Amino acid sequence: MLLDPNNCEHFKIMAAMRGPDLPKSAESDLAKWIFTARFRFLVGIKDWWGASTTRATPTFLVSEEQRKHLSTWLSENYHYAMHISDALWALKDLELIEENEFRILRSLSGA
Numbered sequence: 001m002l003l004d005p006n007n008c009e010h011f012k013i014m015a016a017m018r019g020p021d022l023p024k025s026a027e028s029d030l031a032k033w034i035f036t037a038r039f040r041f042l043v044g045i046k047d048w049w050g051a052s053t054t055r056a057t058p059t060f061l062v063s064e065e066q067r068k069h070l071s072t073w074l075s076e077n078y079h080y081a082m083h084i085s086d087a088l089w090a091l092k093d094l095e096l097i098e099e100n101e102f103r104i105l106r107s108l109s110g111a
Contacts, residue, residue: 001043001096009090013043016087020080027073030066034059034108035084042096058101062108074110084109 003010019036020028037055045054062070074081088105091097097105 003043009093012083012086012090013039013094016083017043017045020077025073027069028077030070031073031080031084034062034070035087035105038105039087039091042091058104059108067108070108071110081109 003014005011005014017036017039019032033055037053038058041054041056074084085106088097088102088109092099092102
């Protein structure tokens, strides 16, 4: 899929695909793995670095401890969380994400 930065829905996805612009931590890495890498795959970006920059399989299993840490981290990094929420809705509107995955990722995002 060719993303057009002048298209509002596309721009929302592009903004979330970059990942959190924050100090590296276990939580920011988890957020990148759950959301950023998956969004990249859903719009057809190739894993050009060979370092898990995209992810073909969705995240359905997250431990309760990971969920708690991610929730706390996202509440402290509201700007990134809003990009995730906007991107999820854009992916849904463009029919690029299945309903089940949409609901699970919305739940994980705290939105």
